Amino acid sequence: xxFGLEPVVRSSLCDAVFDQLAAQILARRIEPGQPLPxxxxxxxxLGVNRGALREALKRLVQAGLIEQRHGGGTVVxxxxxxxxxxxxxRLLFSPDGQPDLKVARAIMEMRAALAPDIARLCxxxxxxxxxxxxxxxxxSMREAAEPEDLERLQGLSLELWEQLVTGxxxxxxxxxxxxxxHTYEQIRGALVIALANELRQVHACAQLVDAVAARDGAxxxxxxxxxxxxxxxxxxxAIDLFAQLQSGAPKA
Amino acid sequence: xxFGLEPVVRSSLCDAVFDQLAAQILARRIEPGQPLPxxxxxxxxLGVNRGALREALKRLVQAGLIEQRHGGGTVVxxxxxxxxxxxxxRLLFSPDGQPDLKVARAIMEMRAALAPDIARLCxxxxxxxxxxxxxxxxxSMREAAEPEDLERLQGLSLELWEQLVTGxxxxxxxxxxxxxxHTYEQIRGALVIALANELRQVHACAQLVDAVAARDGAxxxxxxxxxxxxxxxxxxxAIDLFAQLQSGAPKA
DNA sequence: GTGGTCAACTGGTAAGACCAGTTGGTGCGC
DNA sequence: GCGCACCAACTGGTCTTACCAGTTGACCAC
Numbered sequence: 001x002x003f004g005l006e007p008v009v010r011s012s013l014c015d016a017v018f019d020q021l022a023a024q025i026l027a028r029r030i031e032p033g034q035p036l037p038x039x040x041x042x043x044x045x046l047g048v049n050r051g052a053l054r055e056a057l058k059r060l061v062q063a064g065l066i067e068q069r070h071g072g073g074t075v076v077x078x079x080x081x082x083x084x085x086x087x088x089x090r091l092l093f094s095p096d097g098q099p100d101l102k103v104a105r106a107i108m109e110m111r112a113a114l115a116p117d118i119a120r121l122c123x124x125x126x127x128x129x130x131x132x133x134x135x136x137x138x139x140s141m142r143e144a145a146e147p148e149d150l151e152r153l154q155g156l157s158l159e160l161w162e163q164l165v166t167g168x169x170x171x172x173x174x175x176x177x178x179x180x181x182h183t184y185e186q187i188r189g190a191l192v193i194a195l196a197n198e199l200r201q202v203h204a205c206a207q208l209v210d211a212v213a214a215r216d217g218a219x220x221x222x223x224x225x226x227x228x229x230x231x232x233x234x235x236x237x238a239i240d241l242f243a244q245l246q247s248g249a250p251k252a
Numbered sequence: 253x254x255f256g257l258e259p260v261v262r263s264s265l266c267d268a269v270f271d272q273l274a275a276q277i278l279a280r281r282i283e284p285g286q287p288l289p290x291x292x293x294x295x296x297x298l299g300v301n302r303g304a305l306r307e308a309l310k311r312l313v314q315a316g317l318i319e320q321r322h323g324g325g326t327v328v329x330x331x332x333x334x335x336x337x338x339x340x341x342r343l344l345f346s347p348d349g350q351p352d353l354k355v356a357r358a359i360m361e362m363r364a365a366l367a368p369d370i371a372r373l374c375x376x377x378x379x380x381x382x383x384x385x386x387x388x389x390x391x392s393m394r395e396a397a398e399p400e401d402l403e404r405l406q407g408l409s410l411e412l413w414e415q416l417v418t419g420x421x422x423x424x425x426x427x428x429x430x431x432x433x434h435t436y437e438q439i440r441g442a443l444v445i446a447l448a449n450e451l452r453q454v455h456a457c458a459q460l461v462d463a464v465a466a467r468d469g470a471x472x473x474x475x476x477x478x479x480x481x482x483x484x485x486x487x488x489x490a491i492d493l494f495a496q497l498q499s500g501a502p503k504a
Numbered sequence: 505g506t507g508g509t510c511a512a513c514t515g516g517t518a519a520g521a522c523c524a525g526t527t528g529g530t531g532c533g534c
Numbered sequence: 535g536c537g538c539a540c541c542a543a544c545t546g547g548t549c550t551t552a553c554c555a556g557t558t559g560a561c562c563a564c
Contacts, residue, residue, distance in 0.1 A: 324514065
């Protein structure tokens with residue numbers, strides 16, 4: 001029916017301006033503390049209306065990348081001090097489109113720290129309905145494992161964690177998970193390979209859900225830790241490999 | 253010289269609109285999926301210019317609270333699915349100004365999960381300069397402990413973690429820390445009491461820094477865990493107390 | 505039913521003007 | 535020379551008006 005067609009990406013002017021300025025700032029092409037050109041000047045330089053520019057600037061303020069002072073000009077902030085977690089997605093890719101390996105490693109580390117605690121809290125707080133849903137996801141995973149369908153397993157794994165973080169009933173974890181998931185989606189294709197060993201652990205996932213159902217927080221914690229450990233190993237190995245390739249052939 | 257004077261809070265129109273709409277959405281006064289009135293209508297309702305309104309709307313888009321479609325209207329999103337961690341600060345306070353206890357508990361839990369891993373990574377990666385700075389902070393803490401100055405200890409504790417997260421060299425932790433710190437600053441005064449037992453642990457902090465200097469990641473992990481544990485206990489106890497007071501006298 | 509057309513929405517972009525703070529220089533009085 | 539008030543030239547903030555560009559649904563010919 002649909003020949004692999006995808007929705008056309010529509011980008012508004014304001015988005016384009018935001019992307020361009022954010023990229024410049026995140027790439028440190030503009031030093032923190034340094035003033036941005038005045039809005040009138042930026043309009044001319046970018047060839048857009050002042051309204052569109054201002055909408056983009058407000059988004060930069062929201063993202064913690066710049067600071068505006070009425071009458072005093074606009075200055076670039078140090079995103080490492082003032083930025084929020086949402087920046088991760090933009091930081092993951094260098095301006096040249098290459099994924100930033102240090103950022104990828106950072107994300108895996110954070111995931112490894114949060115996942116066990118999410119599982120632990122879920123075991124303590126999940127409602128019976130949520131446990132039923134967790135079981136359903138595991139059942140689907142079993143089906144996707146027999147004739148192994150890694151991409152489906154990847155989707156189900158995401159779904160499992162979605163349910164776990166919901167069951168953990170912790171809004172901070174929930175919001176952080178949203179950001180990590182969003183970043184994850186950006187490189188989903190590449191990660192299906194790096195995470196293969198993690199995704200294949202259907203049995204371990206079943207044990208995790210059993211621990212949650214048994215309200216055994218400690219065991220859920222351990223199970224989750226060992227599951228994501230596999231993924232971290234895979235990704236870190238891929239990163240090391242990639243780094244070696246890059247240093248071996250920097251001009252490739 | 254300064255009689256406790258504080259900088260006047262200057263809020264632009266756009267900020268006020270953003271605050272109002274964000275509050276409405278976060279308080280679920282507008283259901284997710286429900287359309288927002290058209291920009292022209294909102295202008296009239298809020299009594300502001302369309303430009304100012306649009307700047308606010310763009311910030312809401314950036315925050316993951318709404319979605320705009322050219323020609324198709326604007327709809328409210330479910331912030332629990334699409335929001336980023338930055339929302340924490342706004343969620344911490346109910347519209348009536350009361351802090352939301354569940355959110356406070358969530359933050360403490362996240363902190364307890366991240367802090368040990370931050371310490372561990374810092375032990376692995378901190379530069380000699382960074383370790384010197386950590387030692388300097390501990391020294392200041394010792395000075396602030398003798399005639400006990402809790403508020404100063406609070407500032408130094410924040411500074412210590414700032415240095416630790418810098419040493420951990422993990423951008424995801426760094427950005428998450430920024431958000432948590434920002435939220436922390438909002439209720440700093442109240443937390444100085446709840447966290448008193450944590451802040452008094454100058455000796456434990458010194459041990460933590462020693463572990464970092466010795467490159468002993470495991471010990472740093474344990475030390476950090478036991479330090480923040482105290483704080484979590486204090487805050488959770490305060491929350492329980494507060495919750496009892498509220499349920500006991502709901503109409504107070 | 506299918507497809508085309510059109511009017512009435514929606515958000516997106518534009519240009520221009522003016523208000524409101526900040527900054528730095530200029531010149532007066534001392 | 536120093537201190538001060540003042541003013542001009544910035545800066546960002548707000549407003550008005552208009553038009554462009556997608557979306558939707560009603561309507562109608564086929």
